[in-house]
Amino acid sequence: MNDRLARVTLMRLAEPGDVVMSRLVASQGPEAAVGQIREGHPEPEFARWFAASHRRDPSGAQRERLTVRLERMFVSWAARLETAEPARDLAEGERAGARLVVPGDCEWPTQLDDLGDSRPHALWLHGEADLRFSCLRSVAVVGSRAATPYGTHVAAEFGAGLSGREWAVVSGGAYGVDGAAHRGALAGGTPTVAVLACGTDIAYPSAHHSLFAAVRSQGLLVSECPMGAHPTRPRFLVRNRLIAALSRGTVVIEAALRSGALNTAGHAISLNRNLAAVPGPVTSETSAGCHRLIRQGTATCVTTPEEMIELVGAMGDDLAPEPRGPLLPRDRLDPETRAVLEAVPARAGAGPATIALAAGVGLETVLSCLGGLAAAGYVERVPRGWRLRPGRPDR
Amino acid sequence: MNDRLARVTLMRLAEPGDVVMSRLVASQGPEAAVGQIREGHPEPEFARWFAASHRRDPSGAQRERLTVRLERMFVSWAARLETAEPARDLAEGERAGARLVVPGDCEWPTQLDDLGDSRPHALWLHGEADLRFSCLRSVAVVGSRAATPYGTHVAAEFGAGLSGREWAVVSGGAYGVDGAAHRGALAGGTPTVAVLACGTDIAYPSAHHSLFAAVRSQGLLVSECPMGAHPTRPRFLVRNRLIAALSRGTVVIEAALRSGALNTAGHAISLNRNLAAVPGPVTSETSAGCHRLIRQGTATCVTTPEEMIELVGAMGDDLAPEPRGPLLPRDRLDPETRAVLEAVPARAGAGPATIALAAGVGLETVLSCLGGLAAAGYVERVPRGWRLRPGRPDR
Numbered sequence: 001m002n003d004r005l006a007r008v009t010l011m012r013l014a015e016p017g018d019v020v021m022s023r024l025v026a027s028q029g030p031e032a033a034v035g036q037i038r039e040g041h042p043e044p045e046f047a048r049w050f051a052a053s054h055r056r057d058p059s060g061a062q063r064e065r066l067t068v069r070l071e072r073m074f075v076s077w078a079a080r081l082e083t084a085e086p087a088r089d090l091a092e093g094e095r096a097g098a099r100l101v102v103p104g105d106c107e108w109p110t111q112l113d114d115l116g117d118s119r120p121h122a123l124w125l126h127g128e129a130d131l132r133f134s135c136l137r138s139v140a141v142v143g144s145r146a147a148t149p150y151g152t153h154v155a156a157e158f159g160a161g162l163s164g165r166e167w168a169v170v171s172g173g174a175y176g177v178d179g180a181a182h183r184g185a186l187a188g189g190t191p192t193v194a195v196l197a198c199g200t201d202i203a204y205p206s207a208h209h210s211l212f213a214a215v216r217s218q219g220l221l222v223s224e225c226p227m228g229a230h231p232t233r234p235r236f237l238v239r240n241r242l243i244a245a246l247s248r249g250t251v252v253i254e255a256a257l258r259s260g261a262l263n264t265a266g267h268a269i270s271l272n273r274n275l276a277a278v279p280g281p282v283t284s285e286t287s288a289g290c291h292r293l294i295r296q297g298t299a300t301c302v303t304t305p306e307e308m309i310e311l312v313g314a315m316g317d318d319l320a321p322e323p324r325g326p327l328l329p330r331d332r333l334d335p336e337t338r339a340v341l342e343a344v345p346a347r348a349g350a351g352p353a354t355i356a357l358a359a360g361v362g363l364e365t366v367l368s369c370l371g372g373l374a375a376a377g378y379v380e381r382v383p384r385g386w387r388l389r390p391g392r393p394d395r
Numbered sequence: 396m397n398d399r400l401a402r403v404t405l406m407r408l409a410e411p412g413d414v415v416m417s418r419l420v421a422s423q424g425p426e427a428a429v430g431q432i433r434e435g436h437p438e439p440e441f442a443r444w445f446a447a448s449h450r451r452d453p454s455g456a457q458r459e460r461l462t463v464r465l466e467r468m469f470v471s472w473a474a475r476l477e478t479a480e481p482a483r484d485l486a487e488g489e490r491a492g493a494r495l496v497v498p499g500d501c502e503w504p505t506q507l508d509d510l511g512d513s514r515p516h517a518l519w520l521h522g523e524a525d526l527r528f529s530c531l532r533s534v535a536v537v538g539s540r541a542a543t544p545y546g547t548h549v550a551a552e553f554g555a556g557l558s559g560r561e562w563a564v565v566s567g568g569a570y571g572v573d574g575a576a577h578r579g580a581l582a583g584g585t586p587t588v589a590v591l592a593c594g595t596d597i598a599y600p601s602a603h604h605s606l607f608a609a610v611r612s613q614g615l616l617v618s619e620c621p622m623g624a625h626p627t628r629p630r631f632l633v634r635n636r637l638i639a640a641l642s643r644g645t646v647v648i649e650a651a652l653r654s655g656a657l658n659t660a661g662h663a664i665s666l667n668r669n670l671a672a673v674p675g676p677v678t679s680e681t682s683a684g685c686h687r688l689i690r691q692g693t694a695t696c697v698t699t700p701e702e703m704i705e706l707v708g709a710m711g712d713d714l715a716p717e718p719r720g721p722l723l724p725r726d727r728l729d730p731e732t733r734a735v736l737e738a739v740p741a742r743a744g745a746g747p748a749t750i751a752l753a754a755g756v757g758l759e760t761v762l763s764c765l766g767g768l769a770a771a772g773y774v775e776r777v778p779r780g781w782r783l784r785p786g787r788p789d790r
Contacts (some may be wrong), residue, residue: 015755076755150676232737258720279674279686281545282698291674292605294689294696301689301696303677323687325653342627356477360410360471 001086006030007102009123013037013077017238019072020050022117030121037077041256042070072262093168093227096201097216098126109135112245114271120224120242126200127220129191130166134220135246138193139169139308140268142243142261143177143253144286151254151286151308154278156184156250161305163188166387167312168219170195170247172239173208176251177261182215191219196240197226197235221245238266241271249274249312251302255289262289276302329376336361340369341378349384396481400423402497402517403481406621408432408472410501412633415468425516432472437465460732488622491596492598492611493521504530506638507601511668514618521595523616524563524586529615530641534703535637535663536647538572546572546649546681546703551579553646556700558711561709563614565590565642566659567634568603572648572656577610586614590637592630594622595699609731617641635659644669644707646697651682657684659702664693670708712766724771731756737762744779766774 001009007030014021019116024033024046036043042050051058051066053129056212058066074080089098101107102122109132112119124254125131140162140164143151159169161182170193172178177332185192192215195206200221203209224242225235240260242248244250252275255261268275280287302308306320333341350358356366370386373379380389396404402425409416419428419441431438436755446453446461485495496502497517507514508784520526525743529704534557538546554576555562561726565581565588567573573589582586585737587610591599595616618639635655639645639662647670650656672694675682688694694714697703701715728736738754741743745753751761765781768774775784 013579018755038415072757073755076752076757100446150678154677229513234734234737241697256719256720258723278677278695279682279689281676282549282673283545288718291698293697297700299685303683303686303690307690323652325684327652337627340623357471357474360413360468362467362471370648387533 001029002102003088004102004122005086006034006060008089008100008226009034009081011088011123012084012086012225013080015238015275016058016224017118017241019118020070021077022119023049023053023188025121026117028249033273034081037074037081040078041074042123046070058215062264063273068361072191086092088225093201095126096126096227097393098124098221098227101131101163105134105209105261109246111135112242115241115245119239122224124200124223124225125220125225127191128218129193129220130394131193131220131222131246134168134191134193134312136171137166137285138247139312140170140243140247140250140264141177141181141253142171142240142250142255142264143181144175144255145174145176145178146256146286146305147176147180148280148284148286150280150284153324154280155180155253158253158278158305158308159184162189162308163190163192165305165309167305168193172236172243173212173221175205175208177368179208179211181253182211182219186214186218189218193220193222193246195239195246196221196223196231197225197239198231199229202229203232217308237263241267244268244273245271245310247273248284249276249308250275251278251308252287252299253278254284256282256286257288257292258296259286259289261270262293265293265299276308277300278302278362336365337369337372340366341373343348344370344373344379344386344388346388349382349383349387396426396429396494398425399495399497399517400481400485401429403484403554403621404429404476404479404518406619407479407484408475410617411515411630412513413752414513415465416472417514417516417673418444420516421512421514424499430474432469435473436469441613442467456687459730460707467645469620477535480745484621488519488596491521491622493519493595493622494528496520502527503640506530507637510636510640513633513636514570519595519618519620519622520615522586522611524588524615526615526617526641529563529586532561532643533565534707535565535638535645535659536572536576536641536648537566537635537645537650537659538575538576539650539654539656539741540569540571542571542575542649543650543668543675543679543681545675545679548576549675550575550648552672553648553703554579554584554587555702557703558560558587560700561585562700562704565638566618567591567631567638568599568607570600570603571604574606575604576648577606577614581609581613584613587640589615590634590641591616591618591626592620592634593626594620594624594778596622597625601628603753610774631655632658637668639663639668642668644671644703646671647688648673648701649675649679649681651681652687654681654684657688658692660688660751663718670694671703671706701730724740731760732764732767735761736768739765739768739774739781739783741783744777744782746780750781 050070051063105109163185173194200223250268275284277290277293294301309318310320339359343355352366356363428706444467446458548625550572558580566576568589595618646661672688704713705715725771734754738750747761751758
């Protein structure tokens with residue numbers, strides 16, 4: 001059994017992200033790990049590591065109990081090994097159009113190595129894009145499945161804005177923010193990457209069948225689950241670490257206080273990736289998670305895709321434009337002229353002497369300023385003096 | 396002429412916040428300042444200060460030009476002094492129901508001394524509440540005149556929430572956020588303070604006539620302008636320093652990038668008061684100023700009145716409740732039971748052996764967990780084994 005077949009086998013034996021299995025593979029290599037599981041019990045050294053990882057200095061009885069627990073795991077993995085058919089899995093996956101990528105392959109995204117022991121054994125990819133190249137400049141856009149119209153609008157804007165600036169979107173495949181981000185990204189022309197919590201051949205949710213087809217043709221479906229695997233809640237949670245690890249930074253668009261998107265945010269933080277959150281109405285429960293991240297200082301507040309790119313992009317090169325209000329014609333008046341303008345009444349006219357007193361400037365200054373203001377359309381002469389002109393340039 | 400009459404006179408001579416006049420009063424006292432203006436020209440020492448405040452080391456010609464400028468100011472103040480009638484101002488203000496408060500009075504809010512030279516000469520107050528006492532626990536609630544329905548809703552919630560917790564609201568008298576904050580505060584029972592940019596006898600905007608009446612009866616109208624003075628743009632801006640200085644902290648509810656509320660925010664920062672901003676939809680221009688403050692780290696992101704009180708209140712005593720999502724029944728399951736629950740199929744049933752394989756636990760564990768889960772209403776027995784029960788406690 002070679003490395004690829006061993007890894008395909010491992011995908012069938014334990015749940016993705018199983019730390020004990022991951023440690024076994026990390027310490028022994030995939031082929032030896034499968035061999036040891038086939039034998040049905042762990043090597044003494046691994047059993048010692050397992051005991052030590054639970055207690056600093058286990059007593060004899062504690063060590064005994066932990067060994068029993070580890071052996072039970074081996075039994076349950078061995079039970080699955082009996083039904084595993086890695087060669088068939090590999091052939092069927094490739095027949096379905098997917099490809100298997102393992103550590104060491106050209107397309108393997110080496111940033112997943114930051115996950116340490118919980119790095120996936122292998123990934124199934126389905127789509128036209130190159131995973132490693134796409135994720136070099138990528139942002140994870142995550143958020144609530146039960147997004148509001150505001151959330152899906154902002155997610156689509158971020159997807160399109162990132163994609164239009166050659167940043168790939170990485171997200172899940174759920175309703176709400178995930179779907180909207182991919183749809184926005186598809187409009188931008190840069191590959192979009194959907195990381196699934198089920199086999200790449202399973203369209204979950206099924207209403208996203210055609211969205212997944214579009215993602216395959218312009219981007220990639222990615223999964224660490226074997227073909228045919230159905231999504232479960234724990235799989236969603238462990239899948240989230242891949243979304244955070246593949247991208248340069250994560251932005252949470254909308255998240256309630258218990259949203260799974262906050263789990264992705266936690267992975268981004270523990271991987272030292274950039275984390276951002278988009279604010280929303282404080283009256284909306286689906287923005288409460290974003291606001292908590294911003295208040296805690298865990299996430300940077302971002303309001304546009306440009307601001308997100310500033311966060312994850314090259315320092316100094318990808319600066320977002322500073323938001324500025326419009327420049328009003330009045331801004332160009334000098335302080336004295338502005339003081340005179342402020343002293344001109346709105347309805348009934350006033351003479352230059354009254355205006356001079358009100359503005360606190362001399363009569364000569366008033367006369368020269370009024371001339372300029374009249375020429376610029378700010379004031380007009382009326383029988384009783386001067387007044388503001390209705391419909392003047394600005395207030 | 397005594398101190399009070401001199402201060403009433405000064406209110407007529409220069410615009411509020413005029414730094415040269417303020418410096419003159421600070422250095423000479425109000426009575427001597429009025430005397431010097433009556434004489435029509437500054438003392439040599441004051442002229443030297445004026446020159447030095449513009450240039451570090453003025454040449455003879457520069458000093459000459461600055462002296463001319465200062466003398467022009469004295470001429471314009473002297474012109475206004477001719478028409479000033481302080482005794483009548485004082486009598487008329489009191490006849491209208493207002494009272495004059497000057498530094499040293501019991502009701503003078505000493506936190507205004509933080510303004511240094513730009514401290515107001517005196518304040519006209521109109522209303523039932525005590526200004527100094529009310530402002531001991533007060534929050535400035537500011538924001539856009541052109542607030543959205545979201546902004547006025549949040550402003551009213553903050554007004555009511557602060558007032559209900561015995562925190563006074565300080566704001567202006569404008570449409571939008573100001574008015575909504577006062578209306579909310581009136582419902583809470585704590586005095587609310589409206590600082591106006593015109594005389595306290597002028598209802599501006601006039602549609603707020605009845606709001607001002609309510610504020611007078613449950614709080615205070617405050618102004619540093621003489622009776623009858625009309626609002627001008629510069630008066631709004633200098634008025635903002637009073638709003639920031641009277642309160643323990645300022646919260647910006649909604650502000651576009653050029654909103655006057657950002658001017659109040661700037662005063663709060665330069666006075667070392669707490670500054671907070673409420674986020675809103677990133678699609679709304681009237682929240683862009685708030686988001687810029689939060690992004691810059693200038694303002695703390697707050698989403699509820701409690702969070703604002705935590706910011707300005709006593710350390711440790713006024714903590715806001717940590718926002719938490721609902722606790723789901725599933726949270727109380729132990730990890731093994733949760734793994735079994737995840738492995739139970741939704742529609743077609745599965746036998747305990749299949750579930751054990753999927754969950755990665757032993758058959759005995761599955762059997763005991765399924766019993767508990769069935770009792771709790773999570774799963775049910777069907778002819779082909781076990782499945783999730785429709786309408787179970789939570790997903």
